[in-house]
Amino acid sequence: MSNRAQADRLNNLSDSVLDFMRERFKGAPEVIYTASKTDEQSLEIAEQFLQRTGRAILSRVSSSLQARLDEQYGDSELEWYPASRIAVLRRGPQPERKGGRVGVLTAGTSDRPAAEEAAVVCQEMGCTVHAQYDVGVAGLHRLFDPLKRLLNEYDVDVLIVAAGMDGALPSVVSGLVDIPVIGLPTAVGYGMGGQGHGALVAMLQTCAPGLAVVNIDNGVGAGVTAALIANRAESQRTGRLERVQHTAETAE
Secondary structure (H helix, E strand, O other): OOOOHHHHOOOOOOOOOOOOOHHHOOOOOOOOOOOOOOHHHHHHHHHHHHHHOOOEEOOOOHHHHHHHHHHHHHHHHHHEOOOOOEEEEOOOOOOOOOOOOEEEEEEEEEEHHHHHHOOOOOOOOOOEEEEOOOOHHHHHHHHHHHHHHHHHHHOOOOEEEOOOOOOHHHHHHHHOOOOOOEEOOOOOOOOOOOHHHHHHHHHHHHOOOOOOOOOOOOHHHHHHHHHHHHHHHHHHHHHHHHHHHHHHHHOO
């Protein structure tokens, strides 16, 4: 039997079943992972999301898909994040998204792609994001001022800490702060364990409490988790403020 005949026998009902209601029920938007899709599949899915929700988020965008997106949507509808290779498409009026506060730290500049992926997802879930890159343990003195600003000046609800190599920075940070820390191991390093395995195992073996860990280079997972935490915190703050205001008005 020829390859064409075998393909015809599959008789697929559909290439994809799209979840347009995910953000409403989950609190997190659908992110179109394009790395293992054709450009045509990615464009078709993105257009359907644009038509139904007014927004499409595409991750791991190839150079060829980037060119197609730029040609089809241009500056008016396309936002492009080169470090993480994320594209966000918008059409029409956008709903207001109010969320919490997220801090992002990286051990090195090479960890930025995964960290930016997480930061973009947090932004798309309504969070305010404050990021500082390249403050790893090779020069630990670089960490303290940015960390103080994140905690005291910006009062972040949660931290995402991305690191490759030995993956030590998330454990260090988690041992210093009283808020949740999400460790994001990255595929940065040399030789054995250099594709993120060493960093992942180091984070999983941490003795610092309050550190949760996502998979290697999983910026989307880190971003969703951080934003859910931060948005819950913001909801509690807003609720307390509304109760205080109601009490004050009642007293008057």
